[in-house]
Amino acid sequence: MDNFYLLLYLSVAMFIGSFVAGLVPLAFNMSEGRTRLLSTFGAGLLVGTALSVIVPEGVEALYIVHTEKYLPGAVQNKDRNQIISNSLIQPVASNLAAKINYPTYFGNSVVGKGVVEQMQQSPVMDKKETDEYRHSEASVNFNAINQSIGYSLVFGFLFMFLIDQISKYLSSKDGDRTHLKLTATVGLVVHAAADGVAFGSASATNRAGVQFIVFLAIMLHKAPAAFGLVSFLLVEGIERFRIRRHLIIFSVAAPVAAMVTYYLIVVVENDKSSTDSATGTLMLFSAGTFLYVATVHILPELLGSNVKDYQLVNSATEGSSRGYSESRASLKLIELISVIVGAISPIF
Known part of the structure; x- marks a missing residue:
């Protein structure tokens, strides 16, 4: 229950942080250079969090289920x-x-x-039966776990890829600017919900350290995204009260998704082994989404643009079709350091 309250507090903080960050463009202009620096640090943190925190935790959760279910000396259909x-x-x-x-x-x-x-x-069971069990049942299930690890990561990556491509298709289907504005919000809302799934599954591990790291990684990504969304909508000439509605929807998406995910994993599913398995799978899925966001959205967008034409919301409205090979710009030294620091921060 304490873990639930921590999730609730962090979800409220996530909503407030995203909403306040989105209100900044409505109040005053923020330096685009600082926005780039924050985004590069967030991209590095997403990569570091996915590779050094979420993936190991997800793998551990899956293997815990395996070792509990297939202890040495256990036989099928016996307690x-x-x-x-x-x-x-x-x-x-x-x-x-x-x-x-x-x-x-x-x-x-x-x-x-x-x-x-x-x-x-x-x-x-004698020693021979135990050895036979270890070499048959355990090895087969370890192979199944190894496959599920890869599937979860790939599906998470492809999930964000499909969202990206669908958003790009809808925005280029016609020249309707109203449709483009809606697509920008929908794309970011769906992505924020995916972040919420990652946060909720991380919270289900009952490890506060993991929760805080994932929370920080998501916030460093959501704050510039909220800022970019509001800036884009302002440029498009949308009324301020409508912009606030878009911002509220975007800000509430991740907290709601996190609470729903946590509820489905911990409250609805009472079996501990099933809970650990679902948690591990969702964490690996979210790691795949994190890797896509950082390596396909943020970094190529930063590498392929300069400070003057940089817009974070481009990832939701135009997709991320520009790759590293097409980039004509490179990160500044301070931005490169920011990425590296962000990537290694979760290790410590």
Whole structure:
């Protein structure tokens, strides 16, 4: 329950932070150079968080499920606790039963005799059976886990790729500027919801350190995104009260998605092994989305633009079709350092 309250507080902070960042362009102009610097640090932090925090935590969650389900000495269709108890108690019980006198220790009780006799007859796996289990069941399931790790990362990456391409298609389908404005908001809202899924799944691990790192990584990405969205809508001439509506929808997307994800993982799914498995899969999925956002959205956009024409919201309205090979610009030294510092920050 404490973990839920921490998630609630951080979700409220995420909403407030995004909303306040979006209000900045409505109040005064912020230096585009500082926005670029913040974005480069956020991109590095996203990559570092995905590779050094989310991926290891997701992999660990999946392997915990495996080791709990397939402990050495476990056999199919038998209760693990019963097997462990029998394996530990049966040899001792056999020794005692050979030495003790039933009437002395249990009287003439039928129940007393039955207990010892049952303990004597309890099945115990020998070393050969245990070794056979380890080489058959365990190895097969380790291979399945390895595959699920790759699938989750790839699907997370492809999920954001499809969102990016659909947004690009809708924005270029016609020249309707109103449609373009809506596409910009929808694209960023969907992406914010994906960030919320990542945050919610990270919160389900019951590790506050992971929660704070993911929260920081998302906020460093969402704040410039909110700033860019509002700046774009202002340039398009939308009324300020409508801009605030767009901003509220964008700001609330990630917190709501985080709460729903946490609820589905922890509250609805009561089985711990299923919860750990779902948590691990979602964390790896979110790592794939983080890698896409950082390496395909933010960094190419920064490399392919200069300070004057830089707009963070371009990733939602035009897609990220420009790659590294087409980039004519390069990061400044301070921006390069910012990316590196952001990438290695989650390690410490």
